[in-house]
Amino acid sequence: MNQSFAKSESSFEASHDKPSEAQKRYLERGLSQPGGKLPLFDSEGQAIPAQTVKSCVARGWCEP
Numbered sequence: 619m620n621q622s623f624a625k626s627e628s629s630f631e632a633s634h635d636k637p638s639e640a641q642k643r644y645l646e647r648g649l650s651q652p653g654g655k656l657p658l659f660d661s662e663g664q665a666i667p668a669q670t671v672k673s674c675v676a677r678g679w680c681e682p
Contacts (some may be wrong), residue, residue, distance in 0.1 A: 637674070637677075640670055641674055643660075643677070644656065644657075644666055644670050644671070644674065645674060645679055647660075648680070655679055656671070
């Protein structure tokens with residue numbers, strides 16, 4: 619995450635500096651994947667919500 623960007627944005631609240639539980643689960647799944655690739659589906663075969671992916675990308679926690 620680009621720390622200087624997150625700190626300079628006054629519109630960000632403290633809760634936006636850390637991933638939500640859903641975002642954490644999504645990002646953690648990439649840790650065990652070859653090349654750190656993030657999944658399109660959860661462990662139960664359900665699609666990861668597009669908003670979860672988009673918000674992680676927007677905050678710089680992952681790349682598209």
